[in-house]
Amino acid sequence: MSQEKLEIGSTYALPKAEFDNLLARLKEKGFETLGAKVDHETLVYEPISALADLPQGYISEQKAGEFRLKKTHHKRYFDYIPGAHSWKQFLFPSRQELFTLHKNGDGWNTELPDVEQPKYAFIGVRGCELSAIQIQDGIFMREDFTDPTYAKRRQNLFILAVNCLHPAETCFCTSLKTGPKVSPGFDISLTELEDVFLLEIGSEIGRLVLQGLPLEASSAFLLQAAQKGLERAEKKIQRELDTSDLPDLMTKNLDHNHWQEIAERCLSCGNCTQVCPTCFCWDTVDTSDLLGKETKRERVWDSCFNPSYSYYAGGNTRPTISTRYRQWLTHKLGTWKEQYGTLGCVGCGRCIVWCPAGIDLTEEIPLFREEKS
Amino acid sequence: MTTRPTLAVHKFSSCDGCQLQILNMEDEILDLAEVIDIAYFLEATRDARPGPYTISMVEGSVTTEHEVERIKKIRQESTILISIGTCATAGGIQALRNVADADEYANIVYPNPEYLSYLKEASPISEYVDVDMELWGCPVNKKQLLEVIVALLQNRRPVLPQSSVCMECKQAGTICVLVSEGVPCLGPVTQAGCGAICPANGRGCFGCFGPQDGANTDSLSDILTDIERYPGETKRLYSNISNFAPAFYEATRKLTD
Numbered sequence: 001m002s003q004e005k006l007e008i009g010s011t012y013a014l015p016k017a018e019f020d021n022l023l024a025r026l027k028e029k030g031f032e033t034l035g036a037k038v039d040h041e042t043l044v045y046e047p048i049s050a051l052a053d054l055p056q057g058y059i060s061e062q063k064a065g066e067f068r069l070k071k072t073h074h075k076r077y078f079d080y081i082p083g084a085h086s087w088k089q090f091l092f093p094s095r096q097e098l099f100t101l102h103k104n105g106d107g108w109n110t111e112l113p114d115v116e117q118p119k120y121a122f123i124g125v126r127g128c129e130l131s132a133i134q135i136q137d138g139i140f141m142r143e144d145f146t147d148p149t150y151a152k153r154r155q156n157l158f159i160l161a162v163n164c165l166h167p168a169e170t171c172f173c174t175s176l177k178t179g180p181k182v183s184p185g186f187d188i189s190l191t192e193l194e195d196v197f198l199l200e201i202g203s204e205i206g207r208l209v210l211q212g213l214p215l216e217a218s219s220a221f222l223l224q225a226a227q228k229g230l231e232r233a234e235k236k237i238q239r240e241l242d243t244s245d246l247p248d249l250m251t252k253n254l255d256h257n258h259w260q261e262i263a264e265r266c267l268s269c270g271n272c273t274q275v276c277p278t279c280f281c282w283d284t285v286d287t288s289d290l291l292g293k294e295t296k297r298e299r300v301w302d303s304c305f306n307p308s309y310s311y312y313a314g315g316n317t318r319p320t321i322s323t324r325y326r327q328w329l330t331h332k333l334g335t336w337k338e339q340y341g342t343l344g345c346v347g348c349g350r351c352i353v354w355c356p357a358g359i360d361l362t363e364e365i366p367l368f369r370e371e372k373s
Numbered sequence: 374m375t376t377r378p379t380l381a382v383h384k385f386s387s388c389d390g391c392q393l394q395i396l397n398m399e400d401e402i403l404d405l406a407e408v409i410d411i412a413y414f415l416e417a418t419r420d421a422r423p424g425p426y427t428i429s430m431v432e433g434s435v436t437t438e439h440e441v442e443r444i445k446k447i448r449q450e451s452t453i454l455i456s457i458g459t460c461a462t463a464g465g466i467q468a469l470r471n472v473a474d475a476d477e478y479a480n481i482v483y484p485n486p487e488y489l490s491y492l493k494e495a496s497p498i499s500e501y502v503d504v505d506m507e508l509w510g511c512p513v514n515k516k517q518l519l520e521v522i523v524a525l526l527q528n529r530r531p532v533l534p535q536s537s538v539c540m541e542c543k544q545a546g547t548i549c550v551l552v553s554e555g556v557p558c559l560g561p562v563t564q565a566g567c568g569a570i571c572p573a574n575g576r577g578c579f580g581c582f583g584p585q586d587g588a589n590t591d592s593l594s595d596i597l598t599d600i601e602r603y604p605g606e607t608k609r610l611y612s613n614i615s616n617f618a619p620a621f622y623e624a625t626r627k628l629t630d
Contacts, residue, residue, distance in 0.1 A: 040575060042548040065596070067553045084548050094544035267589050269561035270536060274543030285532050288523055290404040301544050306536040307586050321589060356539075356551050356561050357592055 006207050012215035013196040013222055016077075019051040025209050026121045031158050034090065035123035036080060041069055043083035045090075048123060055080050062168040062349065065358025078124060078192045081168040084354050086277035087122050087129055091153050092136065098284065100296045117149060121158035125186065127179030128171075128348040130161055132277030134185055138340050139280050158205060161186035165229040170349030172239040172362055178346045180233040191226040198226050239349070241362045243333075246343060249368055250334030254326065258367050263322035265357045270303035272351035272359075273328065278344045281309070304328050329361065378427035378526070381413035383447055385433025385440050386467055386495060390512040391458035392416040392432055398515050405519075408526060424450030428525065430518075434460040434467060434495045441492075441501055448502035455521065456498040459511040459581050459614050467495040468617035472625075497617070508533075511581035511614045514566055534565040537585050538578050541569035550577055557597050557610055562588035562620070579613045584620035594624055 006012070014022065023033050027049075035048040038055045048054065054077040061068045067083060101108040125133070133154075140150035164171075164180035173179030182189050187206035191198040198218055201207045273279040283302040288295035302309055304327045310318040318324045336344035345361075352360045382392055396417060398405065405411075412422045429451035435444055448454055456462045464471065470478055471494045479486035498504055508517050517533060524531035534540070538560035542549060550556035550572050558577030560569070564585045571578050584590070590611070597607040608628040611621045 040548065042553040044546065044548065065552060066555075067549075069553070083553070084543070085546065089546065094546075264589075265592050267537070267561040267592055268587065269539040271539045271543065271549065271561070274540060287520070287532065288527060290401060290408050290519070290523055290526070292408075292527065301540075303536065303540060306534075306540065308535040319587075321587070354549055354552050356549070356558075356596055358596075 006201065006211055006215070008201050008203065008207055011198055011200045011218045011223065012210070013218045014199055014210075014213060014215055015196055016051065018214055019197060021213055022209065023049065023051070023123070025213070026158060029205075029209065030119050031121035032118055033121045033123055036082060038069065042067065043069060043080060043085070045082075045085040045087065051077060054078070054124070059166065060168060062170045062353045063358075064170070064352050064360045065355055067353050076192055076194075078162045078190070079166045081164070081166070081171065082124075082126060082129065082348070082350075084275050084350065086275065086348075086350065087125060087133060088136065088277050088279075090118075090120055090122070091133070091150055091157070092140065092280065093149075094301045096149060096299045098297045098299055100294060103293045115148075115152075117152040117156060119156040119158075120153065121160065123160045124190075125159050125161045125182070126164050126173075126348070127161070127182040128173045128176070128346040129277060130159065130182055130185050131176070131178035131346040132348070133159075135278045135340065135342060135344065135346065136280060138342075158209070159186045159188075159202075161189040161202075163189060163191045163226070163230055163233075165192065165233050167233050167237050168349065168353075170239065170352045171237050171347065172241050172349060173347040174234060174237045175239075175241040175243060175362075176343065176345060176347035180237070181230050191229065193222060193225050193229075196222065198222055239362050241345070241347065241365060243343065245369070247334035247337045249365070250330040253368050254330070256368055258364070258370075259322040259326045261367075262325050262359060262364055263320065265359055266321050266325050267357055268305045268307075268321045268324055269356065270305040271354050271356065273303040273305060274301060275350040275354045276332075276344075277348060277350070278332075278346065279303070283309075304331070329364075333361070333365070377408065377410040379410045379412040379422075379425075380522075381424065381426040381429045381447075381451070382411075382416065383413070383429060383431045383443075384415070385431060385444070385461065385498070386436040387433030387458065387460045387465065389416060389432070391461075391510075394512045394515045394518060395430075398519060401519060405522065409522065426451050428453045428455065428522070430455050430457045431461050431498050432457050434464045434497060435492070435501055436467060436495045437491050439490075444498060444501050453505045453525065454498075454502065455506045455508060456504050457508045457513045457518065459509055459583065460495075461498045462507040462509050462618075463583055463615050464495045464497050464617035465511070466614050466616075469612065470495060471617055472612075495617070506531075508566075509564060509581070509583040509615075510567055514568065516568075517566055535586060536565045537561055537588075538563045538565050538567065538569050538572070538582070541565045541567070542572050545569060545573060547573045550575060551596075555600050557600065557602075557606060559593070559610060562590050562593050577610070579610060580615045580618075580621060581613075583615045583618045588620050590620055590624035591627070594628060598628070 097113045100111045140147040161182040186202040189200045281302045332344040551558040556577045559580035560578040563580045564582045611625045
């Protein structure tokens with residue numbers, strides 16, 4: 001197929017065997033390719049260099065408080081649903097140096113960390129995950145303040161998105177309208193069929209990466225197969241989060257007795273906030289050396305579930321688990337809207353799966369609609 | 374350099390592992406000796422000088438009458454007293470005798486138990502004297518030891534996490550062994566600070582950094598009891614190295630009833 005015919009917005013078929021050439025293209029253009037890998041019975045996001053690195057034949061069975069990776073007989077590469085890792089860890093690293101001060105006589109010299117930021121290509125971004133990235137864009141790249149690390153990494157970013165054809169039991173993207181089909185914002189979106197990957201071009205860089213690869217025009221038959229797959233996926237998603245009365249349901253029920261009922265199960269361990277692809281709280285931490293010659297300031301992921309999070313001079317404003325859980329959920333599904341224009345949830349289900357207590361917000365939310373006892 | 378603060382490291386009933394963590398500061402120990410006068414540290418040097426000391430670090434639990442007298446004297450001689458390690462902060466593994474018959478243990482282990490002199494209970498240092506700071510862990514984390522010394526030298530508050538071990542797993546990218554493999558883990562109720570070493574190596578946390586402040590052990594007990602690989606596994610997990618820490622002691626008691 002001649003190259004000049006490639007167009008943004010069009011869909012092409014790539015034989016699976018050619019996918020490594022696509023990855024090689026990204027490498028040539030300076031991208032570090034990251035994707036899902038099997039590691040110790042689970043899924044992680046790590047550097048990948050070939051299609052063979054992806055979890056071929058695996059599915060991830062997920063329910064509240066439980067994640068199990070299963071090998072199946074099929075040969076597909078993208079049937080898995082992501083695990084605890086999210087793309088957040090690459091754009092907003094869990095620990096990041098802000099600056100280091102070096103003693104110089106009576107004063108201090110400031111050393112800023114390397115301004116060169118890595119150039120990532122995310123392989124396999126799901127619809128919910130792309131929405132989460134877009135939500136964090138609004139947090140870290142505001143008009144009045146832009147986080148330099150995030151912004152640079154984000155500007156450098158290549159997104160190869162994937163339409164979800166095999167959602168997990170914990171997925172509820174349809175309620176938040178973030179999936180299973182990816183919305184615009186990708187460079188390439190991929191739909192996996194039996195023998196080929198259907199690739200839709202979403203940007204100029206996406207077009208350039210594909211140029212010269214042995215693409216076929218996507219036939220009506222292939223497009224229909226992809227469409228059918230997405231329709232099946234959508235039907236498979238049974239979990240629902242009714243958002244019609246959010247954020248008011250949250251902000252008007254601050255004294256509901258259900259907070260206490262949740263607190264009896266909640267461990268306040270913070271897992272939900274760490275796996276959530278939109279949670280963005282951090283702390284700044286200083287460390288210094290014994291000789292007093294150097295001090296370093298770092299930004300570290302924090303969580304509203306940590307006792308120290310709400311500690312101010314004079315005491316802790318959220319001393320109990322119920323007040324901490326309430327802070328989290330009323331922000332995520334309530335005040336977030338006023339702050340950033342959307343809810344803070346994308347329906348990925350991570351907070352349900354990775355909560356050791358299996359607390360499921362889609363089951364808790366309806367209980368706030370019931371009368372307070 | 375005559376104004377350097379003095380440091381004393383004392384051993385009580387313990388395995389010496391926490392003192393070794395100080396010696397393990399291979400990159401920092403020379404700097405440490407420069408800014409602080411190591412006045413008493415038998416594990417490191419026979420040059421042992423009498424108190425008073427600016428900082429005393431105490432390893433081990435109190436298990437004999439002799440140790441009761443010693444810790445009182447050390448308290449009097451020390452401006453700042455820091456308990457280091459789970460024996461000193463919670464009694465350690467030897468505190469298991471607090472819920473058993475110590476004499477019976479002695480009869481099983483020793484051919485001539487009549488030569489022994491011991492208390493019925495192994496206790497944390499704070500049981501007998503006021504403690505200014507506690508650093509948990511079996512062993513203590515050397516970065517935390519260093520941070521406390523640096524903070525004291527610089528007259529600032531040390532940065533010590535109060536979060537759960539789960540936070541350290543997630544920040545390191547370690548996948549939850551409890552959720553993904555059903556491995557019993559005390560991480561959700563245990564204080565961070567170790568760097569989540571056990572889950573990073575596929576093991577569940579056994580709570581050596583002690584219970585997190587306000588830990589919801591009731592909920593975790595329910596979760597772990599459901600996935601026990603043998604009856605009583607959850608109880609055994611709590612009654613490990615931090616068994617005598619009040620929250621874990623209470624959790625064990627509830628599982629016993």
